Amino acid sequence: MDVASLIDTSTGRQSRSIYSSDAVYRQELERVFGRCWLFLAHISQIPRPNDFFRTYMGEDDVIVIRQKDGAVKAFLNTCTHRGNRICRADRGNARSFTCNYHGWSFAPDGALAGVPLENEAYFGELDRSKFGLVPVAQVAEYKGLIFGCFDPAAPSLDDYLGDAKFYLDVWLDALPGGTALVGETQKMVLNTNWKLPVENVCGDGYHLGWAHAGAMMAVQSMDLSGLSVGNSSANLDGGLSVAGLNGHMALTSLDGVSGYAFYPEPKPMLDYLEANRPTVTERLGKTRGEQLWGSQINITIFPNLQFLPGLNWFRVYHPKGPGQIEQWTWAMVENDMPENIKATILDNQCLTFGLAGLFDNDDGDNLAACTEQSRGWRTAQMDVYTNMALGRSGAREGFPGDIAAGLVSEHNQRYFYRRWQEHMQASSWSDVPTYNLNPLGSREAVNA
Amino acid sequence: MLDLHPEPALHDVVTALTQRLFHEARLLDDERFEDWLELLCEDVSYHMALKSRRFRADRSAPIAVGAGNVFNDNLARLKLRIDRLRSGFVWAEDPPNFVRRVVSNVEVLPGDAPNETIVHSVIVIHRNRIDGQNRLLTAGRTDRWRKGGEGWRLAAREILLDHSVLPDSNVNVFF
Amino acid sequence: MRMDRIGREPEFSRYMDLKEGWLDRRIFSDADIYEEELYRIFARSWLFVAHESQLPKAGDFLTTHMGEDAVIVTRQPDGTIKVYLNSCPHRGNKVCFADAGNTRRFVCNYHGWAFNTAGELQGMHEEYCYDEGDIDRKKNGLRQVARVGSYKGLVFATFAEDGPSLDAWLGDFRWYLDMLLDNEEGGTELVGGCIKSVISANWKFGVENFIGDAYHAGWTHDSGCRSMNNGQPFPPIDMENSYHASVNGHGWEFGTEGVGDLFLLGRPKVMEYYEKMRPKMADRLGTMRSQIFGSVASASIFPNVSFLPGISTFRQWQPKGPMQFELKTWVIVNKAMPDDIKDEVTKGVMQTFGPGGTFEMDDGENWENCTTVNRGVVTRHERLHYRCGIGRQIDHDTLPGIVYRGQYNDANQRGFYQRWLDMMEATDLEAMPPRPEPRLTGIAETRDLPGLFAL
């Protein structure tokens, strides 16, 4: 496959076939999803030993489970005997997983713990140690987020996240109590290629005023976002598009409050921000404490994890073929929040970004149609463009990454596709470049 | 013996409420949202909970803060949703989708208050969307209807959706 | 026949090592492998197409599939059976849309080409529009399969012109088949009708489940057993006196206690019937077979027929793509049975192994999940364990085939996948090795084997 011809980051051109081709998709499963660190679960979802959470890495079904010693392991959700799915519940607590078919049972550490009729059928000759659940090669946690990686040769999670941690910490490390995901998983089938929602959230401030105009008119209680309805008079300068961080991205305003613009009663939220800002500033420094925490900020961890502190939704996309995904969403809170604030966040989410969310319900059809229109014989040969504000990026004092001004730019999308291309071209991790552009020199610089 | 036949509601009550539900479905099919709001009590609660698939013998702790909802609306929030649908900016509904509701199994039981009834029913929402995309959403509903000066009005609705993964790209519909 | 694929370099042996006892999961979901199976296995095997009792009279027909090819099976006026593609040579339309019936001819809906039950082109609507020489009727009949054969009521057909005869194909498995097909004077028949369901799983999971998987029963079907058996679980298996027998990819796993499957049917009258009949069966088939029949047992005929002797479900797994099959279920009974016994058997089968049956309800879920979970690019490269009982092969005086002691074993599964591999790699079917060397040469011998009565 000529991956080089599919993307041209210097002009911001993508071939539409990347959204529809089976061959591209098959290669993605191996080189992107088979290689990258993928979000599995938040520690708050499996707090106790034997708590488990079932999810996907690419199209591979995976069980994530808390061990007795508090560590977290992940396994392919498939019996080593005939391949049956061993766990069909979404989440729960289990002392073992027993396959429906022949009753082989596996301990939470993956060990083959029970084989019915082991003496009668196998005459005690089955080497159980060879038939435990297949573990995910690497599992690691970063401040509450558990990631897994199929590639034993992948860099550590710490290196993988690199300087994106500067932005990640705006949620994960703002307050000493840490974070949690709350609520059941909100699952939805969307007939879209998985890259389209990623690029929609990673950098597309441009669609907000238009696609979500109806929702904004209905909901926006105060003009905190700097965005107005209809894309005609938005404040384009109030934010940053941050990329150049190993494929991770942030899209953020700098006002410290706009993330909470869509709450029907923002006052309690703003009071919460006010009361805690000194602590956050002390922990994260002035830049992040005053400009990022509380702002509308979209964070993307390559390839398929995105979350928006403030609006407080957290989301992964599981690919189901080139033209379909399952979108999984949760509400996110800080553990130090009072219970009523947490409850308000969960409740507001069902109004804005849940299954029947006023905003969410605007995006699905656009993403589906973009995919559909890349599938024709003729349209598959055409290109699409992310060339807005091309070449207008650089270093910005106090912020790591390659940065373009404003929320309306396609700077981040270009880096997303660049990273995608780098992975698709590389035959192994040793061929994948690492870049953390414009790093902050030191902890002092961070706190400056 | 189980409650094979608790005293059934009088059949004129059943007929009136069945007609009410059919009428309500037709108002929603026709996007007559303002007329629909007239059928709701001031203190209406409109609720659809999120549920995950759990083993029957699940021993895990309840989820912190709560499981979350698809709908958890009072009259004001329902009006907000309708405001959005009426804004003229909801592109997913323009052109309008063809939506048809099939309501059945209308079972009426006495409520706690003398002027209230519990009404069980099931609903299938058929949505014909872009091109050949047809989507079916099915749910069971348990309602509380209250009789006042203007006849029966909806006081509470609890909706149990049959899908663990929503098979459509939005829920721009009321159940 | 388009067999151009057959000459290609086969590479299928990399998907398994049966001496070590593992299989590669890709054979259960890969679309390319599936396509090869359609050519190499389904277009070349003897496939079950009908039971003779389904076509008692001249003009009786039924429609079925050989692999994914739609075919018509008809009884001819001379009593023979013909099988041909259910597809008009003119534009390819189906010529018969019914599942079964009786007819004198098949007329295509599209342009009215008419065929007699032998599949010969008899005439066309508006025939005058063809000029002299436009059409050679002899060359435009329905395309016949290469060979049709019958074994004690079961009708098989194959698209392959060369290759083993049906007798050689079944080989010594006939010794076992006779327990089902010939345990009473008059032979067998299928009860009217056929129940069909669609399962999103690879067809091989169904076959291997019946060919030798006694192991799943105690776990998967615990609830079914208890519901049919007043709360009692499966009794323990006697591993000394139970066996796996594999012949040319066919397989029968069985106990010798004589009652287990009959018991699971949950019909006391049927048990009584067989208890009374057992001495006659011993005269007919020998003591050993009269004790095997009715035991906990299951069997498959390569590639895609399975049945439970004693429980009397008879079924075929029709492939519909790598991740889907259609399951056809019949009830097989002895013709000589009184009507009330036939009804009891029918009710019992539908209560246990129909789609709403207490046993059947749990199987589909397993097969589907075995298939779909392997969609993962990492998962599909993992191996599966087929090593159970690999060291327990025995030589048995009486039992033909490759015999293993102990009913909990993967031996018949290994035998099935060995045959699968043989077929997938064979360029010349004649050169395919018999597995094992046959002991029997003629049908008569299946009733008259030295050592037959030694149990």
Next chain:
Amino acid sequence: MNQTSTVERPSTGAAASLEVSHALTQTLYREARRLDDEDYAGWVAMLADDLHYHMPGIETRYRRDTTDQITDLTRMAYYNDNLDEIKKRLSRLETGTAWSEDPATRYTHIVTNVEVENTEKADEFRVFSNFYAYRNRNERDEDSLIGNRIDIWREAGGAYQLVKRRIILKHNIMLSKNLNIYL
């Protein structure tokens, strides 16, 4: 072998009284809700001791074919059960080892087009209805079973009990892996 089902008689044309129609319609809905809720004890309580519950397998046949696929009880059927046989099937769910039902299936039975007729017996009524049963399992498994039913319900002590039911599922090939559902 001439057993035939007797649930179907030619329609007498006499609609039952409003009171009976109303009560039986509500009874059908209650039955559907119990099935949705997996309240099988509640369901069995609505079945008569002499129940006959029949769902024949239907093949595609030409119109001229006179084979009796509906009432001939010797042919293959999904269900051809008396009360004990139904209870036997249900007891599978009480064993605690019906793995495929854990986690549980979600069901909705929609019953509509209910018509109630008098029969020659004063206490028995013939009820015609259509059903649409939706099942959702695991993550995205879904299937729909659509068909119609003819029932006989008997009044006993102010309650109605199901005496006979014939279900005609409008499938030739059932488009799913099993029938873990009562219709």
